[in-house]
Amino acid sequence: MTNVTSHRYLGKGRKSVDGIEKVTGRARYAGDVHLPGLLHGKLALSMYAHARIVSIDASAARAVPGVVAVLTAADLPTRGRQPSSRQTTTLADGVVRYRGEPVALVLATSLAAAEDGVAALQIDYEPLPGPVTPTAALDPAAPVIWPQGAPKGEADLTAAHAAVARGDDQAEHKASNLHEHKQFSRGDALAALATADVVVEGTYRTSIVHQGYLEPHAVVADIDPVRKQLTLYTSTQGQFGVRDEVARLLGLRASQVTVVPMTVGGGFGAKYGILEPLAAAAALAVGRPVRITLDRTEDFLTTTPSPASTITLKLGATRDGTLTALVAEIVNDNGVYPFTLGGIMSTLLGGYYRCPNVQIDVIEVLTHKPQAGAYRAPGAPQVTFAIESAMDELAHKLGLDPLELRLRNAATTGDPMGNNDPWPSIGLTKVLEVAAHHPLWRERQPGSGIGLAIGGWPCGMSPAAAICRVDTDGVVRVHVGSVDISGVNSSFVLVAAEILGVPPEQVEIVTGDTRSGPFAGPSGGSQITYSVAGAVAAAAREARRQLLEIAADMLEARVDDLDIREGIVQIRGVPGRELPIGEVAKRAEEQAGGPGPIVGDGKAAPAENAPGFVAHIVQVEVDRETGRVKPLRYVAIQDVGFPLNPLMVEGQIHGGAAQGVGWGLYEALRYDERGELLTASLMDYTLPRAADLPPFEAVLVENPAPNGPFGARGVGEPPITAGAAAIANAIRDATGVRIYELPMRDEVVWRALQQG
Known part of the structure; x- marks a missing residue:
């Protein structure tokens, strides 16, 4: 982290505001x-x-x-x-x-x-009869799930988690299990691939994964x-x-x-x-x-787990490692209802790296399984596993350092994403530069089982409002309509405290319902901190303005001469001339003909999102006799813009990285040929336990977002994106064997070792 001395409270780790309620069982859930x-x-x-x-x-x-x-x-x-x-x-x-x-x-x-x-x-x-796999569903002889045409809804709430530009619809609009076929392209990818000096290709398969809440x-x-x-x-x-x-x-x-x-x-999107x-x-x-x-x-x-995907990918490059072509086909198993992730998957797959010629076909298939839905950075772990495995293979084929190859081709601000929109401010090269100097990467030896992968997420944005009121007891109560699923309230407290000059203990966050709370977007897509923190800041600034104007009258001083520190309004340079903010609030509520109670409202409507990028370095140990993969060390480097509450940010990174390990090594919902779920309990569906996880080191890179409150970026989604890919690359480094499917369970790795 960089300099935080300019802030009294922001940028300094502070415990969760509702932690005591949760660990003591006093928090009320819907079941209560x-x-x-x-x-x-x-x-x-x-x-x-x-x-x-x-x-x-x-x-x-x-x-x-x-x-x-x-x-x-x-x-x-x-x-x-x-x-x-x-x-x-x-x-x-x-x-x-x-x-x-x-x-x-x-x-x-x-x-x-x-x-x-x-x-x-x-x-x-x-x-x-009915197809339960994409292959069966796309067979011309397969029964059509929706003979009258796939249903089209007015809203799909989970889609808010991953809304992006959609691309060109190539589907014939008739009754079919092929819900949509989209293509995202630029340049002439097929011609560029045919003339590339070096080509790597592979088919990468990922399983249906439950959110695991x-x-x-x-x-x-x-x-x-x-x-x-x-x-x-x-x-x-x-x-x-x-x-x-x-x-x-x-x-x-x-x-x-x-x-x-x-x-x-x-929740994680579900x-x-x-x-x-x-x-x-x-x-x-x-x-x-x-x-x-x-x-x-x-x-x-x-419920709505993350879809299974099959990604066939070809990368072309010059001998010096400059990417020239990317050709891919993504087949998603969406279950019985449409849920299209093709836009976001193509945006990332064709956008992590600069490449002049891109062609990505996305095939969204309906099957007789539960509808697919959003899971933390929906679609990103799948495409990141594919592109980062391919980039690693390209580095091996060219004899180049894997990090240097990525740095040479990494997208920067203004470069096109996979949907050809330009990236707003991004920090991919910055996290790679930090990774290059980390001891785990810098001091690695050949075959030491160390892998690296990058990942990213566009991060959402939505309009939001907040209300800040100062009560006569001196407590600042900030009213929001957002749902805290990740500790964001513990950051909002610091935003209000910083602006108003009161201790964080003196700030309370009040979450309203849809009747009483100010509007906020859904808590998904890494957008709440980015959007609502701006509204909280605006509301706090308005409340501060009102406090200072009333206090100036009470203290017979100019507003410009006043400051608020530790909840006390002071005249700069005049010791003893001060008022607690509670007294100021009391005066405002009692004074006839006065300004009235101190209530500030604030709004935010960001015009541009602030993507978050990561570079993950993982060290693993592989037992060649059993195929067992044991993660030993895990370094997660992330561009967070500015961490409003570093303790909460690090917690998000640790949790996302742990889920990435689950994607990589353990988790899969398995169905038989009749659509029966075979892993319908926690005895069968394997989640990583504490003993299965390595020590996590979070490295926060501060690359301030131009429009984020205090420079903050969304941090919730990016930590999960690179984990499975980094583990796959670590296995490749340890064994020389490339794994093409997730999860990379013991038997999968063992079979690959026998064949390789």
């Missing part, structure tokens, strides 16, 4: 909400990937003591609506299209009774049946988007739906409204509050 008359909901999930619902006999379920209602699609106010995404699904109507699709909802006075009710349901299915999806829907007012208490990353989508689906005005965001036990429409529809149907909480297996079966 208890309301009078609450009914517990339990889902009956489809046992088939594709089947016709012949009949549902609920008589035995209704006879279970405590069961109040058994709801099917015909019983809900959403009946007759064709779902267009997992976020618009309530209950299947007539046909199920993936294993785990909700078919019925049992409501009971206790969870145990609801579970007994589901067990008593008699559901008769007629199994139907601690808290499964949960929501409580309360209903005022007289006024048709809905209140949703939910674990969500985007309360305003959920409000709007629930209102649209149920035919309500947005003002009739209030979303109260509860503490989120992890919590944008999967259960809320169903819970709301059920509450309307029965006129009582309804809670739906998924257990772990249900969460694996019926």
